Amino acid sequence: xxxxxxxxxxxxxxxxxxxxxxxxxxxxxxxxxxxxxxxxxxxxxxxxxxxxxxxxxxxxxxxxxxxxxxxxxxxxxxxxxxxxxxxxxxxxxxxxxxxxxxxxxxxxxxxxxxxxxxxxxxxxxxxxxxxxxxxxxxxxxxxxxxxxxxxxxxxxxxxxxxxxxxxxxxxxxxxxxxxxxxxxxxxxxxxxxxxxxxxxxxxxxxxxxxxxxxxxxxxxxxxxxxxxxxxxxxxxxxxxxxxxxxxxxxxxxxxxxxxxxxxxxxxxxxxxxxxxxxxxxxxxxxxxxxxxxxxxxxxxxxxxxxxxxxxxxxxxxxxxxxxx
Amino acid sequence: xxxxxxxxxxxxxxxxxxxxxxxxxxxxxxxxxxxxxxxxxxxxxxxxxxxxxxxxxxxxxxxxxxxxxxxxxxxxxxxxxxxxxxxxxxxxxxxxxxxxxxxxxxxxxxxxxxxxxxxxxxxxxxxxxxxxxxxxxxxxxxxxxxxxxxxxxxxxxxxxxxxxxxxxxxxxxxxxxxxxxxxxxxxxxxxxxxxxxxxxxxxxxxxxxxxxxxxxxxxxxxxxxxxxxxxxxxxxxxxxxxxxxxxxxxxxxxxxxxxxxxxxxxxxxxxxxxxxxxxxxxxxxxxxxxxxxxxxxxxxxxxxxxxxxxxxxxxxxxxxxxxxxxxxxx
Ligand SMILES: Cc1ncc(C[n+]2csc(CCOP(=O)(O)OP(=O)(O)O)c2C)c(N)n1
Numbered sequence: 001x002x003x004x005x006x007x008x009x010x011x012x013x014x015x016x017x018x019x020x021x022x023x024x025x026x027x028x029x030x031x032x033x034x035x036x037x038x039x040x041x042x043x044x045x046x047x048x049x050x051x052x053x054x055x056x057x058x059x060x061x062x063x064x065x066x067x068x069x070x071x072x073x074x075x076x077x078x079x080x081x082x083x084x085x086x087x088x089x090x091x092x093x094x095x096x097x098x099x100x101x102x103x104x105x106x107x108x109x110x111x112x113x114x115x116x117x118x119x120x121x122x123x124x125x126x127x128x129x130x131x132x133x134x135x136x137x138x139x140x141x142x143x144x145x146x147x148x149x150x151x152x153x154x155x156x157x158x159x160x161x162x163x164x165x166x167x168x169x170x171x172x173x174x175x176x177x178x179x180x181x182x183x184x185x186x187x188x189x190x191x192x193x194x195x196x197x198x199x200x201x202x203x204x205x206x207x208x209x210x211x212x213x214x215x216x217x218x219x220x221x222x223x224x225x226x227x228x229x230x231x232x233x234x235x236x237x238x239x240x241x242x243x244x245x246x247x248x249x250x251x252x253x254x255x256x257x258x259x260x261x262x263x264x265x266x267x268x269x270x271x272x273x274x275x276x277x278x279x280x281x282x283x284x285x286x287x288x289x290x291x292x293x294x295x296x297x298x299x300x301x302x303x304x305x306x307x308x309x310x311x312x313x314x315x316x317x318x319x320x321x322x323x324x
Numbered sequence: 325x326x327x328x329x330x331x332x333x334x335x336x337x338x339x340x341x342x343x344x345x346x347x348x349x350x351x352x353x354x355x356x357x358x359x360x361x362x363x364x365x366x367x368x369x370x371x372x373x374x375x376x377x378x379x380x381x382x383x384x385x386x387x388x389x390x391x392x393x394x395x396x397x398x399x400x401x402x403x404x405x406x407x408x409x410x411x412x413x414x415x416x417x418x419x420x421x422x423x424x425x426x427x428x429x430x431x432x433x434x435x436x437x438x439x440x441x442x443x444x445x446x447x448x449x450x451x452x453x454x455x456x457x458x459x460x461x462x463x464x465x466x467x468x469x470x471x472x473x474x475x476x477x478x479x480x481x482x483x484x485x486x487x488x489x490x491x492x493x494x495x496x497x498x499x500x501x502x503x504x505x506x507x508x509x510x511x512x513x514x515x516x517x518x519x520x521x522x523x524x525x526x527x528x529x530x531x532x533x534x535x536x537x538x539x540x541x542x543x544x545x546x547x548x549x550x551x552x553x554x555x556x557x558x559x560x561x562x563x564x565x566x567x568x569x570x571x572x573x574x575x576x577x578x579x580x581x582x583x584x585x586x587x588x589x590x591x592x593x594x595x596x597x598x599x600x601x602x603x604x605x606x607x608x609x610x611x612x613x614x615x616x617x618x619x620x621x622x623x624x625x626x627x628x629x630x631x632x633x634x635x636x637x638x639x640x641x642x643x644x645x646x647x648x649x650x651x652x653x654x
Binding site: 109 | 388
């Protein structure tokens with residue numbers, strides 16, 4: 001048994017992906033030195049032809065990755081800051097994602113984006129604290145938010161092997177999480193949810209680092225309310241069958257999601273559950289505010305993020321006073 | 325694939341044939357836009373044919389290109405089947421992209437055509453990536469990125485010039501300066517010059533007469549040879565002109581941004597006439613007749629092709645076959 005950190009899990013997945021397929025290469029800013037962690041040691045192991053340090057040219061190197069993918073390679077781009085994805089929406093959504101359909105299936109674009117440090121990083125303020133996974137799910141780009149080290153390993157490996165573009169968001173709040181690993185690390189299929197804790201009164205769907213908050217709250221409430229914690233792991237494609245099965249057991253739904261409220265993934269989960277699934281109480285969601293920009297001061301930053309206090313309160317109200 | 329396939333551009337006569345094919349194709353397509361068979365309209369390439377033909381004549385089959393919203397000429401010159409391209413414009417199942425791409429996204433990966441592109445400048449980094457991959461694989465392929473003068477003001481193009489130069493990649497940046505980005509004169513939009521911008525990145529840059537197929541071919545051959553030998557990227561600015569509007573909508577909108585004199589002046593420099601004048605009347609007529617027959621067959625092929633089944637509207641959305649959930653229509 002060994003302790004595996006989340007960042008080390010990403011690092012192992014990249015190393016294994018590079019080792020198993022010569023078409024794979026990693027590119028990004030300061031990745032040779034392993035500044036963010038996931039690429040540490042890869043340059044020494046695989047050389048500059050497979051681990052490519054890029055200039056600060058997000059649009060060019062993301063478009064370059066699309067071109068390399070069209071020419072048979074499998075690029076993995078590491079982004080230093082989640083907000084950089086706004087710069088490359090063109091290359092990811094308008095080009096990479098659309099190529100398969102627009103070419104009538106002549107080609108896919110097997111490109112992976114890895115965003116270690118997504119979401120609030122305490123003190124990084126407005127332009128460094130976004131968690132833009134809902135935007136990619138909305139656009140139809142395969143979108144993954146692992147919550148644990150083993151899932152981080154397994155989902156990143158699957159993302160790199162996938163024939164379509166995939167964005168992997170590694171929340172800043174879980175990068176330091178460590179997990180006892182007793183079994184072989186294995187790929188985790190995209191589109192498969194994970195029930196972290198079974199329950200009978202209410203299903204809490206938690207995204208990314210909030211899985212850990214949901215588990216803590218479920219534990220606190222254990223004598224009072226039986227909470228099932230479901231981690232979708234992949235936001236697009238979403239494991240709707242797993243959600244339906246969970247709601248068959250509980251009939252009540254709370255979603256906790258660290259993206260903005262309007263058009264966020266939480267809204268989609270609620271809407272789908274309301275349209276198609278068995279609910280005995282109105283579903284609720286806990287999110288950042290509409291169109292939120294995270295303020296700098298720590299207390300202000302925290303005030304806008306979904307947290308345990310709100311979750312505890314919402315779970316209680318959904319179970320005890322569903323119509324209020 | 326062998327170079328033999330590119331015999332279609334190996335002689336002056338075959339280049340005339342391709343100029344004529346592109347011209348005739350565009351005229352045919354204009355007619356189909358007018359009659360409503362092609363929806364959405366097209367960006368006609370008429371007048372600029374010398375660039376596509378001259379550049380592609382210097383390429384091998386394994387070389388690749390990225391193209392633009394005005395891409396029919398590039399796609400044909402790189403060897404695409406006119407019938408399948410026309411079927412694509414008509415949104416038919418036998419189109420290059422099974423009717424999923426249309427004029428602005430026409431692609432034939434098997435011929436190294438990495439797609440026309442609806443976003444100005446977007447092809448440049450894609451070309452850089454394809455060139456990087458070829459170099460890494462030890463292949464001597466080069467990649468051409470076609471773009472207009474409007475793209476000179478897209479940041480991603482400048483970033484791409486930098487990457488290509490820093491990494492000495494076999495990319496040829498071909499700017500088709502037709503004087504306008506839609507209605508905006510290049511003279512009022514581009515500070516300095518296109519070649520000056522490329523030169524600032526250490527990329528050899530030349531200006532070429534984009535109405536002269538042979539001049540374009542010769543300049544491209546030099547650049548391609550250097551790139552294949554590891555000499556890195558090059559930049560060609562082809563001075564050319566489009567005889568038609570920016571888009572087929574333009575006529576209806578009655579836009580006036582070019583004088584009749586200006587258009588007439590450029591028409592006297594028609595690349596098709598220039599190339600045709602080098603042939604005997606007999607040869608020219610024979611080629612014209614053959615091209616017309618080929619285009620008639622292309623039209624017959626395109627119009628005989630089925631419309632796609634609406635049930636398959638989301639086919640190929642994902643390379644792994646993932647089906648999206650239904651939208652408004654459950
Ligand atoms: C990035 C971007 N901005 C604007 C447009 C709308 N648009 C399409 S073509 C065009 C003009 C492009 O001019 P140029 O690059 O010179 O090419 P040309 O049309 O002359 O061939 C514009 C503004 C677009 N497609 N992409």
